[in-house]
Amino acid sequence: MVNIRSLDPSASPLDYYGSELRRLREEAGLSQPQLGKILYCTGSLVGQIETAKKVPTRRFSEQLDAALMTGGLFSRLVGLVLKSQLPTWFQPYAEMESRAAYISTYQSQLVYGLLQTDEYARAVLSVENPGQVEEMVAARLERQRILEREHPPVLCVVLDEAALYRGIGGAEVMRNQLAHLLSFRDHPWVQVQVLPFDAGQHPGLLGSFNLLRFEDDPDILYSESYESGRMTANSQVIREVSVSYARLQASALSRETSAALIRRVMKERYGHQPGPAVA
Incomplete structure (x- = not known):
């Protein structure tokens, strides 16, 4: 069935995306099913995106640009659309994160969002947002694109050892997540350190936090x-937390020892079989 609904392009980035998709599709003389066939998807999906009932993916947007020869319009718009799917209270932080030159984070419970796999993110986000999981996962993966830029931020992560043992999503999801962490072992701008259980009391006991520098x-x-x-x-707060973060880094395992611990947990807790990707 063809999806037709009046849209207010100014209502949201998603509505604007849908109205532009409809306008350019009709200018090309294509029906929803015809465009879907070109994009290797259903006409129903095209209609759902046109009517702002479904959030487009970046892959869909890139295929759409190629099919309608838009000069990259939808690839540019999809970033705004996906950011708009983040919780309203989180959007100001996401904007600052995207502009930061240095990101330092301590994570006491979970892998940092910029380093999560899609399966791990899906398991985490499904706890509180079961009806919006796909949209929020897509938004989280969109945030991670800052690490792929020509000049990415420097990212320093101190990850509590507890996060390695918390079985988010099951054994396979955790194997893939820990393997993903190991893939950053030699990354020039990303440093992952594990704070071991035997560090005892430490400055991060009050919880996770991020420091952004510009x-x-x-x-x-x-x-x-x-x-x-x-x-x-607040300059005094920043000063105090910066010292606390330096102490966390000093108490954490080295980059190399952290990788060895991650690899050991993969094998002993999640049944990892060593392979060339993480050897």
Whole structure:
């Protein structure tokens, strides 16, 4: 069935995307099923995206640009669409994160969002957002694109050892997630360290936090509570947390020893069989 619904392009990035898709499809003289055939998807999917009932993926957008010869219009729009799917309270942080030159994070429970696999992210996000999982996973993966830029931010991650043992999504999901962490072992701009259980009491006991540093703007501290996030640029707070983070890094295992621990947990807890990708 053809999906036709009046859209207000100014209502949201998703509505604007849908209205542009409909306009350019009709200009090309294509029906929804005809365009779907070109894109190797159903006409129903095209209609759902046109009517803002479904969020487009980046892959769909790139295929759409090629099919309608739009000069990359939808590949540019999809970034705005996916960012709009993030919780409203989180969007200001995501915008600052995308502009940061240096990101330092301590994670006490979970793998940091920029280093999560799609399966791991899906398992995490399904706990509180079962009806919006696919949209939020796509938005989280979109955030990760900053690591693929020509000049990516420097990312330093201190990950509590507990996150390696928390079986998010089951054994296979965890194997893939830990393998993904190992893939950053030799990355020039990403450093992953594990804070071991035997570190005892440490400055991160109050919870996870992120420090963002910029080329020309003040540093920012970000922390979360249930369904809310807090950012501050207070210089004294930044000074104190910076010292705490330096102590966390000093207490954490080295990059190489952290990789060895991750590999051991993969084998002993999740049945990992060593292979060339993570050897």
